[in-house]
Every structure is written in C-alpha cells, then in structure tokens.
Amino acid sequence: xxxxxxxxxxxxxxxxxxxxxxxxxxxxxxxxxxxxxxxxxxxxxxxxxxxxxxxxxxxxxxxxxxxxxxxxxxxxxxxxxxxxxxxxxxxxxxxxxxxxxxxxxxxxxxxxxxxxxxxxxxxxxxxxxxxxxxxxxxxxxxxxxxxxxxxxxxxxxxxxxxx
Amino acid sequence: xxxxxxxxxxxxxxxxxxxxxxxxxxxxxxxxxxxxxxxxxxxxxxxxxxxxxxxxxxxxxxxxxxxxxxxxxxxxxxxxxxxxxxxxxxxxxxxxxxxxxxxxxxxxxxxxxxxxxxxxxxxxxxxxxxxxxxxxxxxxxxxxxxxxxxxxxxxxxxxxxxxxxxxxxxxxxxxxxxxxxxxxxxxxxxxxxxxxxxxxxxxxxxxxxxxxxxxxxxxxxxxxxxxxxxxxxxxxxxxxxxxxxxxxxxxxxxxxxxxxxxxxxxxxxxxxxxxxxxxxxxxxxxxxxxxxxxxxxxxxxxxxxxxxxxxxxxxxxxxxxxxxxxxxxxxxxxxxxxxxxxxxxxxxxxxxxxxxxxxxxxxxxxxxxxxxxxxxxxxxxxxxxxxxxxxxxxxxxxxxxxxxxxxxxxxxxxxxxxxxxxxxxxxxxxxxxxxxxxxxxxxxxxxxxxxxxxxxxxxxxxxxxxxxxxxxxxxxxxxxxxxxxxxxxxxxxxxxxxxxxxxxxxxxxxxxxxxxxxxxxxxxxxxxxxxxxxxxxxxxx
Numbered sequence: 001x002x003x004x005x006x007x008x009x010x011x012x013x014x015x016x017x018x019x020x021x022x023x024x025x026x027x028x029x030x031x032x033x034x035x036x037x038x039x040x041x042x043x044x045x046x047x048x049x050x051x052x053x054x055x056x057x058x059x060x061x062x063x064x065x066x067x068x069x070x071x072x073x074x075x076x077x078x079x080x081x082x083x084x085x086x087x088x089x090x091x092x093x094x095x096x097x098x099x100x101x102x103x104x105x106x107x108x109x110x111x112x113x114x115x116x117x118x119x120x121x122x123x124x125x126x127x128x129x130x131x132x133x134x135x136x137x138x139x140x141x142x143x144x145x146x147x148x149x150x151x152x153x154x155x156x157x158x159x160x161x162x163x
Numbered sequence: 164x165x166x167x168x169x170x171x172x173x174x175x176x177x178x179x180x181x182x183x184x185x186x187x188x189x190x191x192x193x194x195x196x197x198x199x200x201x202x203x204x205x206x207x208x209x210x211x212x213x214x215x216x217x218x219x220x221x222x223x224x225x226x227x228x229x230x231x232x233x234x235x236x237x238x239x240x241x242x243x244x245x246x247x248x249x250x251x252x253x254x255x256x257x258x259x260x261x262x263x264x265x266x267x268x269x270x271x272x273x274x275x276x277x278x279x280x281x282x283x284x285x286x287x288x289x290x291x292x293x294x295x296x297x298x299x300x301x302x303x304x305x306x307x308x309x310x311x312x313x314x315x316x317x318x319x320x321x322x323x324x325x326x327x328x329x330x331x332x333x334x335x336x337x338x339x340x341x342x343x344x345x346x347x348x349x350x351x352x353x354x355x356x357x358x359x360x361x362x363x364x365x366x367x368x369x370x371x372x373x374x375x376x377x378x379x380x381x382x383x384x385x386x387x388x389x390x391x392x393x394x395x396x397x398x399x400x401x402x403x404x405x406x407x408x409x410x411x412x413x414x415x416x417x418x419x420x421x422x423x424x425x426x427x428x429x430x431x432x433x434x435x436x437x438x439x440x441x442x443x444x445x446x447x448x449x450x451x452x453x454x455x456x457x458x459x460x461x462x463x464x465x466x467x468x469x470x471x472x473x474x475x476x477x478x479x480x481x482x483x484x485x486x487x488x489x490x491x492x493x494x495x496x497x498x499x500x501x502x503x504x505x506x507x508x509x510x511x512x513x514x515x516x517x518x519x520x521x522x523x524x525x526x527x528x529x530x531x532x533x534x535x536x537x538x539x540x541x542x543x544x545x546x547x548x549x550x551x552x553x554x555x556x557x558x559x560x561x562x563x564x565x566x567x568x569x570x571x572x573x574x575x576x577x578x579x580x581x582x583x584x585x586x587x588x589x590x591x592x593x594x595x596x597x598x599x600x601x602x603x604x605x606x607x608x609x610x611x612x613x614x615x616x617x618x619x620x621x622x623x624x625x626x627x628x629x630x631x632x633x634x635x636x637x638x639x640x641x642x643x644x645x646x647x648x649x650x651x652x653x654x655x656x657x658x659x660x661x662x663x664x665x666x667x668x669x670x671x672x673x674x675x676x677x678x679x680x681x682x683x684x685x686x687x688x689x690x691x692x693x694x695x696x697x698x699x700x701x702x703x704x
Contacts, residue, residue, distance in 0.1 A: 030482035035424055035463050069484035069641070070465035072424055088386030089581065089617045090543035092631055126468070126635075127386040128425060131543040132203040132239025132550060143206035 015040060016051045027056050030066060034073055043074045079114040079121030081159050085137045088127030096135035100124060102149040103137075106156060120159070164444040167330070167451055170321060177322035183249040184311055185323075187293075193227045194270060197246040199310065201235035201396050202389070202428055204242040208259065212243055215262040228270055234309040234397015238297050240549035241281055246292060246310075253292040254279040284547055284569045297548045300567055302529070304537050305353075305513040306553045309397030314432050317439040320400040326445055328516035329404050332411055333453045338368060341412040345515065347523035349535030354380055354471075354508030355583065355612045357534070357601040363505060366495040367413040370503035375415035377406050378499065378506040380476060381422040381429070384468040385584030386635070388615030390539040391509035393551050395422070395429035398513065399436035403459060405512035407446070408519065410457045413505050418459040421476055424466065434461055468585075468639035472687045473498075473506045475641070486643045487687035508613065510539055530556035534600030544581075544617040547572050552616075554599075561595040564618055575620035583612025585632045585639075589625065630658045643686065650681040 019036050023029045030052070037048045044067055053060045067073040085091075085100045100122075104110060107120050114121040130136050133145025137152065144155060165173070183189040184197075198204075198213045209232075216230045236244050241255035245265065252275060254265065261279060268276050280288050281295060289295050303309075312319040320326070332341050346361025367375065379402060383391040395402060406418045422430050437459055440446035448456040467485050469475045475485035477499050498504020514536060518526045527535045534556040540563065542552050547569030554563060560580055564570065571577050579589040588609035590597070597603050601611050619628070633655045642648045657674045660666050 028480065028482040031465055031479060032463060032482075035465060038465075066482075066484050070467050071638075072464075072466035089584070089615065089631070090387040090541075090549070092386075093544040093617055093619055093623065125425070126384070126466070127388070129202045129389040129392050130206045130239075131387060131389060131541060132242055133206060134543065134549070136206070145207060 013047070013051075016048055020051065020055050025056060027058060030056060030058060030063070031070070034063075034067065034070075038073055041077075043077045076114070077118075078123070080119050081139055082121045082123055083137060083139050083156075084123040084125045084128075086126075086128050086130075086135065087124050088131065088134075090127070090131035091135040094134045096137075096147075098149060099135055099137060099147050099152055102152055103156075106153070120156075164442075170326065170330075170443070170445075173318050174321050174324075174327075177318045181312075181319060181322050187249050187251050189249040191249065193229070194250075195248045196228060196230045196265075196270075197233045197236075197248060197310065198230065199234070199236050199242060199244045200232035200314075200428075201239075201393055202426070203235065203239040204244060205428065207243050209243040211259045212245065212257055212262060215259040216266070219262055219266050223266065223271075225266070225270065231313050232315070233311065234314050235306075235393040235551055236292075236310040237301075237306070237551040237553075238281075238295070238548060239551065240547070245279075251291045251293060253281055253289070253295065255281045296569065297550070297552075297567055300558065300562055301553055302537050302555050303553050304517055304526075304529075305394060305510050305539055306397070306551070307517065308401065309393060309551075312398070314397055314399055315435050317400060317436070317443060320398070324520060325400055325516075326404055328519035329407055329445070330451055331519060332408050333451050333455055338412045338414065341408060341519070342368060344523050345412075345518060348518045348526040349523075349530070349533075350511065350514055350518060350526065351534060351601065352508060353510035353514075353538065353613065355586070355610065357611060360507065360511055363495065363507070364409060364412050366493070367415075367503050367505040370496045372503045374417075374502045375413055376499045376502060376504040377410045377413070377415045377418040378476070378480070378494075378504055379406055379418065379420040379509060379512055380471065380473065380506055381420055381426075381509045382464045382471045382476060383423060383426075383509075383613060384471045384639075385586075385613050385615045387543050387617050388541045388584060388613050390541050390551065390614045392423075392426050392429050394509050394513050394539075395426070395433050399429075399433045400440070401516055402509055402512045403433070403436050403440060403446070405507075405515035406459060407450070407457045408515055409505055409507065409512070411455055413503075415505065416456050416458065418457065419462050419480055419499070420459060421462045421464060421470070421480055424463040430461060430463065437461070467641070468635070469641045469687065475687070476506070477504065484641070486641050489686055510614070531598060531600045533602055538599065538611070538614060540614045540616040542568050542616050542618070545571055545575065545620040545623070546618040556600045557598040559596050559598050560590060563599070563616065564595070568618065571618065571620050573620075575622060578619045578621045578623055579625065581609075581617040581619065581628070582615065583610040584615045585635050586610070587612045587615075589619075589628070624662075626658065626662055630655065630662055633658060644684065646681045647685040650677050653677060654681070 037044050049063050053063055107115055109115055111122050111124045130143055135147045136143055136145050137147050183191050198209055213230055213232055243257050245254040245257045265276055268274050282288055342361055342364045350360040351357040381391050462480050464470050470479045470485040472487045473494055475487040479485040494504045494506055530536050537553050537555050539553045543549050552567055577592055579591050581589050590609050594607045597607055604611050637651045637655050640647050654677050657670050
C-alpha cells in the first residue's frame with residue numbers, strides 16, 4: 001500500500017500500475033478501472049487518466065467525457081471528511097433538505113466543494129438504501145440515521161476536534 | 164468441483180440441519196440466532212451485534228446455538244432485528260449491549276426479553292414474527308430466502324432447493340419447454356414496464372447470432388427503492404441460478420450483472436456467490452455433466468440514473484457514457500456489442516427458479532388476471548412500518564399503507580403515495596382502494612415502476628415534490644435530447660417561481676405545454692415519464 005497524499009508521484013505510478021495490471025486491455029473495462037481509481041485516490045488525477053488512456057488505447061477526451069458523465073467520478077480531491085447527505089425520496093420526504101441547508105451554512109461551502117483547510121467536503125447523494133433510518137447522512141461512509149440538524153451539529157463538532 | 168450426487172447429499176443433510184429455521188414446531192435443543200445483515204441494519208451496527216453474540220457464546224461455552232447473518236427481514240424501521248428460531252421470537256432495535264441479556268434470559272433461562280419486543284401502533288406487544296401485522300398480508304416468493312439463509316453460504320441455498328430448478332432445466336427440459344413454462348406463468352418484467360418475460364426470452368432465442376448475452380439489470384436508480392438491493396444481499400444465488408436458466412433457454416453462455424457502485428454489500432455478496440458456484444462446478448463448463456457452459460461477470464455502475472434504461476445500460480457495460488439510443492433495434496436483436504441480449508431485472512430473475520420448480524399453474528394462480536405473482540415494494544416516507552414488502556398482485560394500496568405499513572405516524576392524515584419513482588406518479592386518497600397491478604396503476608395516472616412506494620402525509624406540498632423530482636430529472640438528464648436537456652430545466656424554473664408564490668395562470672399553461680413537448684420528443688422513457696409526473700401533479704392537486 002502507498003500513502004494517501006498527493007505529493008509522491010512515484011508512489012502513485014506504482015499504484016496505477018497495480019490497478020491496471022488487474023484488468024485486460026479491453027475498452028469495456030474503462031468504468032471498472034475508473035471506479036477503482038476513484039476509490040483508491042478519492043478522485044481521478046490527471047496522470048491516472050493518461051495512464052488509462054495509454055493502457056486501453058482510448059483518447060483522453062473520451063475518458064474525460066466518461067468521467068464527467070458519471071456522478072460518482074470527481075476530478076478534484078474531496079475533503080478529509082466527506083459528508084454526504086442522502087437526497088433520495090424517502091429521506092427528502094422526512095426533511096433531508098433541512099439537513100443539507102444546515103450543513104452548507106455551517107461549513108460555508110456548497111455541494112461538491114471542499115473547505116479551504118481541506119478538512120470537509122459536501123456531497124449530495126441519491127438513495128443509499130438505508131430508507132428505514134431516513135433521513136440519513138454519512139461521514140466517510142459511516143451512516144448516521146434519523147438525522148436532525150442538532151445531530152449534524154454534534155457530529156461536525158466531533159470531527160472538527162479530530163486532527 | 165462437486166458431482167450431482169454430492170450436491171444432492173449436501174441438500175439432504177443441510178436441510179435437516181436447517182429445519183428449525185422454517186419448521187417452527189421443530190423439536191430440538193438447538194437454536195439459531197438470526198441477525199439482519201442487510202444495508203439498513205448494517206448501518207445501525209448489526210455486524211457488531213453478530214460479533215458480540217459469537218463472543219459471548221464462546222465465553223460461556225454454549226454449543227447448541229448458532230449465530231447467522233441473513234439478508235433483510237423487511238421491517239427496516241425496527242432494525243437492527245434479531246430473530247430466534249425455532250420459537251420465532253422477534254427482537255427490535257437491538258444494540259450490542261443487549262446481546263448479553265438475550266443470551267442470559269432467553270437462551271439460558273428460556274424467558275423472553277420483554278423490553279426488546281416489538282409494539283404495534285395500538286401499543287400491543289408482539290412476540291413472534293408471524294404475529295406482526297406487517298407480515299400477515301405478505302406472500303414471499305422473490306424474497307423467500309431473504310432473512311432465512313446466510314447469503315454467503317451456498318450450502319444453505321442448496322438446502323432450500325437451490326440449483327434444483329437449474330438441474331431440472333438442464334436434465335429434463337428443452338429450451339422451448341422452459342420458455343413455455345415462463346410464458347404460461349404470466350410473469351412480467353419487474354423493472355417497471357411489465358413486458359411479458361417469456362416473450363422477451365423467446366424473442367432473444369429466435370434472434371440470429373451465435374454469441375448471445377444475458378444481462379441482469381441491478382441499477383436500481385429510483386431514489387427510495389431498495390428491492391433489488393435486498394434480493395442481491397439476501398439471496399444472490401437465486402438471481403445467479405435464474406441467469407443460468409435464461410442462458411440455457413436463449414442459447415447464451417455469458418452473463419453480466421450491472422450493479423450500482425453505491426451498493427457495496429450487494430456487489431460483494433454477488434461476487435461471493437459467483438466464486439462459490441464456480442468452486443462447486445455449478446458455474447463453468449459442463450454444468451451438471453451436460454454440454455451447457457456459463458460464466459457471469461459483475462459490472463459496476465458509477466452513479467447515473469439513466470443507466471437503468473436498457474440501451475444506456477448496454478453502453479455503460481461496454482465502458483462508454485450511458486446515452487440511450489432509439490429502439491428498434493431492440494436489445495433482443497442488437498444489444499451488447501450488437502449481439503442478441505436478454506435484459507431482465509433482479510426481481511424478475513428471482514421469481515424464475517420458483518416458477519420452474521412449482522410450475523406455471525401455481526404461479527399464475529396468484530395475482531390478478533393480467534398481472535400474475537407478487538410484487539416487492541420498498542415502503543418508505545411518512546408511514547409507521549418502513550421496510551420491504553412483498554404482496555400478491557391485486558392487493559390494494561390501502562392494505563399496503565394501513566394494514567402492512569401501520570398507517571401514518573404522528574396522528575397525521577394520508578395525502579398521497581408516490582409509485583414508480585421520478586418517472587411515476589402520485590396516487591391521491593380517492594384511489595387508495597385500487598388493486599395494484601400494472602394496468603390499474605397506469606389507469607390512475609401512476610405506474611408500477613420498480614417498486615418504490617413513498618407515502619406522504621398532509622404536511623407535504625405536492626408542488627415541492629414535483630420540484631424535487633424535476634430537480635432530479637434535470638441533474639440526471641444525459642443531455643442527448645435537447646428538449647429534455649433544456650426543457651426540464653425551464654420547467655424547473657417555472658416550478659420554482661410557483662413555489663415562491665409568484666406563479667401566474669399563464670405559467671401553468673406554459674408548464675403543461677413544455678411537458679408535452681419534452682414527452683413527445685425525447686428518446687428514452689425516463690424523461691417522457693419525468694415530464695408526465697409533473698403534468699399530473701398539476702391536474703390532481
């Protein structure tokens with residue numbers, strides 16, 4: 001495993017090689033590879049796009065098109081703590097919009113943005129399937145159910161005090 | 164590799180061992196503690212509960228009790244749920260801290276932990292699962308094994324007649340026989356459109372081409388729907404088995420399952436199912452000693468609602484952006500890499516092995532004249548019992564919302580139920596007694612859809628809801644057709660104006676005209692329906 005930071009170019013290249021070596025040189029693997037890069041890096045860096053382009057023989061423009069088509073792929077790194085508010089119908093009906101508004105107000109950023117210190121980012125997701133606990137939000141994948149603006153307040157404060 | 168005899172032996176022996184799961188009168192000293200390990204309960208720490216139970220049992224040296232992770236029990240709002248069989252005691256809202264008490268009081272002393280029992284809306288305490296109102300009107304076919312077996316253990320699936328349908332098909336039936344059986348059963352596509360499944364199989368079988376594909380559509384994009392996810396999490400082998408049966412019938416040797424990347428547990432369980440089936444020689448070459456071979460691959464989606472549409476899904480499996488294309492040609496003739504391709508939804512597939520085993524007559528005896536069998540709904544929103552529900556077609560919405568769902572919480576009144584997701588429509592109170600099937604839902608301006616069913620109480624504003632769905636549609640429009648890309652955006656702006664209280668009568672007219680234009684001039688059904696729903700919201704409310 002390599003480090004998660006973005007300053008070790010060499011490390012990243014090994015990581016990319018590792019990811020690519022798992023797949024055959026078949027154009028239909030593009031989305032599978034992008035999914036793995038997104039998971040591994042938290043976004044899809046340019047050098048990864050170049051590596052994929054060379055490996056699969058797909059032009060960069062086409063790869064860019066696919067990345068921007070699918071909402072799961074991002075071109076910029078997310079915050080250390082990515083807070084995702086579910087905007088599925090079940091959560092919406094139970095007031096998830098209020099949670100999202102509160103979150104935006106509290107962090108001073110909009111959906112898809114990262115705080116200047118790189119600590120928090122906001123994502124609006126579609127149904128994550130925990131409708132029994134609606135409304136829900138997640139912090140780096142950990143689910144907080146039956147959410148209220150007060151719970152959100154508490155959770156953000158907890159993460160703020162973490163290093 | 165296992166021979167057919169070995170598989171028969173596993174079935175016989177394992178079935179005896181698991182008898183106490185389904186035979187509630189089983190006379191045994193053994194007990195099974197079933198803990199839900201679906202997404203809902205996992206989010207509220209059920210893995211920790213399983214771990215704690217196992218640790219305590221080991222510490223106390225209790226040997227005749229097993230802890231099993233299962234798929235979804237359905238009653239998600241009471242989760243995490245723990246069920247003890249054979250006595251069928253149902254504990255709600257369990258925490259890891261409750262495990263010790265359950266073991267001491269229930270397992271060791273044989274007494275029920277009263278404080279963890281479920282309460283109905285009239286405050287009546289219920290001890291057993293089958294006494295809960297939530298389960299009384301349900302009939303589980305597609306969800307038969309969900310909450311009963313460990314989805315990560317192929318032997319448990321085999322014990323409950325798993326891969327028996329495949330064996331029957333390969334050894335006793337011709338592809339034509341299989342298709343006839345599916346056609347006679349009256350099974351229709353559960354992804355929403357309700358196309359006759361047997362007909363689809365037949366069209367793909369007769370299509371010209373040596374290479375054909377089977378695709379399972381598990382891109383459950385409809386927000387608020389989690390039926391397919393629960394089936395994949397609770398009973399992945401049933402879908403795998405059905406894909407193989409379909410492959411045999413249409414002459415395909417390769418299958419793909421396209422799953423949303425947002426469903427990590429489902430993806431993982433399905434991959435485990437594939438690996439186990441390969442290990443047993445059920446998936447691979449010369450299956451059950453015949454010439455039939457089959458292989459299945461998992462493909463992940465990446466967050467695009469439009470990819471649930473079959474031509475967009477095909478593009479996405481090929482590694483491209485998910486733009487729908489005009490039909491015909493239909494995927495049955497020109498699908499994946501332009502080869503004949505059969506695409507069915509997860510729930511449709513989950514019904515297939517049961518139809519083969521019990522016969523088309525049995526299946527067609529359930530449901531209404533034109534919609535046979537059952538339908539799984541994800542019941543959510545302002546309703547007491549949020550969860551997964553499977554009912555015979557023809558059940559009324561009132562029965563689902565009030566008898567099964569327990570009605571509206573906080574003393575509020577029912578306002579509307581939304582079915583079919585962003586493409587569907589809203590059902591007001593006067594239509595609550597309509598029996599649910601494909602035709603009747605269409606006739607009241609909604610649609611079956613994939614099974615999302617969101618209940619709204621009288622505090623909800625319908626214009627806001629229309630705005631919510633239009634916002635979704637604007638976000639998810641793939642941009643290929645101009646009327647959809649620009650039209651839905653303009654419609655959203657008008658709705659925003661109305662919700663701000665600045666709307667005029669002229670705006671309503673404009674909205675309706677725009678909606679009609681988008682509906683008539685866009686390629687795929689998603690947007691057609693997206694605009695439809697906003698027209699109807701206007702007419703009804």
